[in-house]
Amino acid sequence: MVKTIQVWDVPIRLFHWGLVVAITVSVISIKTNLIDNQWHLYSGMAITALLSFRLCWGMIGSHTAQFRQFWPRLSALRAMLKHEWQGVGHSPTAALSVFALLGVLVWMIATGVCADDDISLQGPLAHWLVDWVDASVSDQASAWHAFTFNVMIGLVSLHLAAIAYYAWVKRNNLVPAMLHGKQQVTPALTDQYAQQTAHDHNHFYWRLSISVVIAAVITLVLFNTQVQSWLYAPPTVLVVPASTQAW
Amino acid sequence: MLLRAVLGIAFLGVAAVSSAGPIEDQIKFRQGAYTFIGWNTNKIKAQLDNPDSFSKEEVIAAANAIAAAANSGLGALYGPGTDKGEGFRKTRLKSEFFEKPEEAKKVALQFNLEANEFAKVAATGDVGQIKAKFGKLTQSCKSCHDSFREKEAK
Numbered sequence A: 001m002v003k004t005i006q007v008w009d010v011p012i013r014l015f016h017w018g019l020v021v022a023i024t025v026s027v028i029s030i031k032t033n034l035i036d037n038q039w040h041l042y043s044g045m046a047i048t049a050l051l052s053f054r055l056c057w058g059m060i061g062s063h064t065a066q067f068r069q070f071w072p073r074l075s076a077l078r079a080m081l082k083h084e085w086q087g088v089g090h091s092p093t094a095a096l097s098v099f100a101l102l103g104v105l106v107w108m109i110a111t112g113v114c115a116d117d118d119i120s121l122q123g124p125l126a127h128w129l130v131d132w133v134d135a136s137v138s139d140q141a142s143a144w145h146a147f148t149f150n151v152m153i154g155l156v157s158l159h160l161a162a163i164a165y166y167a168w169v170k171r172n173n174l175v176p177a178m179l180h181g182k183q184q185v186t187p188a189l190t191d192q193y194a195q196q197t198a199h200d201h202n203h204f205y206w207r208l209s210i211s212v213v214i215a216a217v218i219t220l221v222l223f224n225t226q227v228q229s230w231l232y233a234p235p236t237v238l239v240v241p242a243s244t245q246a247w
Numbered sequence B: 001m002l003l004r005a006v007l008g009i010a011f012l013g014v015a016a017v018s019s020a021g022p023i024e025d026q027i028k029f030r031q032g033a034y035t036f037i038g039w040n041t042n043k044i045k046a047q048l049d050n051p052d053s054f055s056k057e058e059v060i061a062a063a064n065a066i067a068a069a070a071n072s073g074l075g076a077l078y079g080p081g082t083d084k085g086e087g088f089r090k091t092r093l094k095s096e097f098f099e100k101p102e103e104a105k106k107v108a109l110q111f112n113l114e115a116n117e118f119a120k121v122a123a124t125g126d127v128g129q130i131k132a133k134f135g136k137l138t139q140s141c142k143s144c145h146d147s148f149r150e151k152e153a154k
């Protein structure tokens, strides 16, 4: 007999699908002419907010969201290879993939905020780097950003391939669980899981609020120039005052 | 005596190569030209991003400056061997520029076309159209940079 449990909480699912949308917009804005490339900044901001939230939630979130819960250990990986691993949430190999994906996204953000295409797209920190450090740092960040994109595409493809493999070969479609959060497991696992998640409801909204606030602060600090231009709409670059245009 | 003469000629040769000769000049002029173009696209972008600051005259002035730079014969600054060397800084021109002359010509001409088109719509003062054509113009910058400009300093 199988039982149904809640494996992914609402914040995790919102994070996941929000990220999918934001990354899609991000790639479309840069690789096609369908939308203005300013959308790369807006989607970059969304990605930053989502990812900072996820990093907090990985520390103080629900059981299956916690990094220390699915931190990839060699023993678990070995068990996985021998098809002996049992558990709820990310399997050991999936955990590797999650850390790799989160890591590459952190790097996309770190390099993106410093990047500059020298034409019409500037990360919010690029100006600051050029003024206070050196333009070559920004150039370097742009190059890394472009390179890391390929790494990211590789990891995303692997992620999708793994899901397809589970669905078609192992007859286990993982997508619905990420949509409605539910998964069917054996009674033994249900009991174990019930124990592990016993504290998930404690201070849930407190932990959620703290994560949201931290994510918002990180995003607002990094994208400070963008936010200011929305609030006060000052011209960002040297528009020459009419009075000096006499010559 | 003979040795001296030979050395002297050899030094002359070295001097001719390492002085700020034509290659360095070409690189310097084109870096200057694109920096100047960039100054003008930045002004336009700032005004399009913030409609309150939009000034028809300033956009026209910037658009004409871009078109003038584009029509100044920038191709003359891409002589053989200019994929290596230093102008204001090390050049970032890729060697592919000389290996794929057809493609290089295509992106270069596309830029000229868009610059001239942009100057035309700038003159009308129609913000919607200016925005659209500005996107085309910067796209033409990007296609050249994507193909022929090194991602980071060499």
Ligand code: HEM
Pocket: A023, A026, A027, A030, A040, A041, A043, A044, A045, A047, A048, A105, A108, A109, A111, A112, A113, A114, A115, A116, A117, A118, A121, A122, A123, A124, A142, A143, A145, A146, A149, A152
């Ligand atoms: C998952 C997140 C992201 C993805 C997939 C992504 C993807 C890309 C890609 C494919 C490019 C074109 C690189 C090239 O020239 O070949 C690019 C450029 C750029 N991105 Fe991102 N990006 C992401 C996040 C960000 C963030 C958070 C920012 C910060 C605002 C940012 C700012 C920029 C800038 C300024 C450029 C222009 C740099 C250049 O072309 O040299 N990106 N991005």
Ligand code: HEM
Pocket: A118, A119, B027, B030, B031, B032, B034, B035, B037, B038, B041, B066, B087, B090, B091, B092, B093, B094, B107, B108, B111, B137, B138, B140, B141, B142, B144, B145, B148, B149
């Ligand atoms: C409006 C369109 C364009 C803008 C805004 C623009 C902007 C820039 C800027 C700001 C630089 C840096 C200059 C420096 O080194 O300090 C640059 C360099 C460069 N651009 Fe563009 N560019 C445009 C169009 C083009 C086109 C059409 C080409 C193709 C022929 C091109 C090829 C290059 C190359 C090869 C460099 C490196 C020059 C060197 O280091 O020797 N650009 N561009």
